[in-house]
Amino acid sequence: MAWLTPNGGWGESNTALISGQGCSLLVDTLWDLPRTTAMLTAFGPKLESAPIRRVVNTHADGDHWFGNEMVGADEIISTKSAARSMKQHGPGQMKYVDTVSMVFRAISRLPLPNRADWRVAAEYFEGMLRPFDFTNIKPALPTDTFSGRLRLDVGGREVMLIEVGPAHTSGDLIVHLPDARIVFAGDVLFHGTTPVLWDGSSRNWIKACERIIDLKPETVVPGHGAIADLEAVEAIRKYWQFLRTVVHRHWEKGRSASQAAAHIVRSDEFLRQPFAKWDGQERIVINVYAIYRRLMGRKRSVSVFRRLRLLREAALLAQDIVDD
Ligand SMILES: [Zn+2]
The missing domain is CATH 1.20.5 (Single alpha-helices involved in coiled-coils or other helix-helix interfaces)
Known part of the structure; x- marks a missing residue:
């Protein structure tokens, strides 16, 4: 069962409940406590026979774990790398x-x-x-961490956790439920909305998409946006392939990341692409900067100050796109 938050914009994230005999596993919680409570209430009838014993957090962004404390699970699982980042980027x-x-x-x-x-x-x-309430959140951090892969038994059902970061963030994982041919992709998949890359890696994001494709799922639940299939994963892969190619060109011409982003988003070659119709085009500012950082050899995570600057630039680009 999935819990979807339209329209997949900032903080509008999805969660999923995997239920077996007598217990359930919850993939991610939401950005605030009221939203997490509403989600748990909706899952309520299922939870009577199969309470949530474990929460898996797909990565360290708050819109996927700030609600952890509301669940009361015995275990909270993430990758080692995500857990480190959650300690630094709390509520x-x-x-x-x-x-x-x-x-x-x-x-x-x-x-x-x-x-x-x-x-x-x-x-x-x-x-x-505005839509969120960040008061009274006590960070409930992972109790169990892993690197690589982790196989879980959820009431007799096999669930595989597969580390694919650094892609969207440093510690991303995807959740594979083989018996239902479903992958819960976390923010490796944004569906119908522009992905955002802070300090992960566009190259590894492409590889993460390929790993999902290799699992041959029928259904892919994105971190943001409506339920999807492999076509959506392929679309994200193409977005990053396109962006990496064009960004390199601007880098070689000596343009700044924001000049490059403003240029690309208005270019004919971009506007011809299916992803030019996705929401949140202005996030390209953040994405181009992330690719530039790799080209500059910077490995440390993006500071809060830089994130705010990038969001300000994204806001201005969003306004420009509307005005064009
Ligand atoms: Zn997210």
């Missing part, structure tokens, strides 16, 4: 983002020539955070 950081959006709003009221840009950025941040 406390959301207050910081909230403060930044208030600062942007305050700057937009000053008599500055570019005040409109600050207003656009403030609105983007507010729109991202």
Whole structure:
């Protein structure tokens, strides 16, 4: 059973319940406690006969684990790498983002020539955070971690956890349920919405897509967007192949990452592609920067300050795309 949050935008993530004889496993929780509670209530009838013993977190982004504490599971499982990152990027950081959006709003009221840009950025941040309630979240971190692969028995059903990061983030995993031919892809799959790459690797993201394709699932549940199949996985693979090729060209011409992103998103070769119709095109700013970082040989994770700057740039590009 899957729990889907339309439309797959910022924080609108999916979860899934795998039930066997007498127990269940939950793949991911949601960004805040009220949403996680609503999801658990909806799963309620199933949980009476098969309570959740384990939670698996597919990666360290808050929209996939901040609700962990509501489940009361015996075990919370992630990759070693994701667990490290979850310790660094806890719910406390959301207050910081909230403060930044208030600062942007305050700057937009000053008599500055570019005040409109600050207003656009403030609105983007507010729109991202408004539907969520980040109060009272106590981080429930993984109790069990692994690297590589981990086989689980969920009430007689085989469930394989396969580490595929660094792809979308440093510690991504996918969940394979062979008896139902389903893969729960976490944020390796965004469906109908532009993927976002912070400090993972576009090259490994392509490999992660290939690993899903090799498992030959009939159904793939994305981290964001509607339930999909391998066609959607193939589409994400093509997005990264395309972006890597064109970004290299701009890099060789000495353009900055933001110049390259603005250029690519308006280019005919981009607009001809099926992914030009996905929501959230402005995320290309973040994605191009991530590819540039690899070209520059930077390996450390992207700082919170840099993330906020990139989100501000994405907000401005989103506005430009609407104006074009
Ligand atoms: Zn996500």
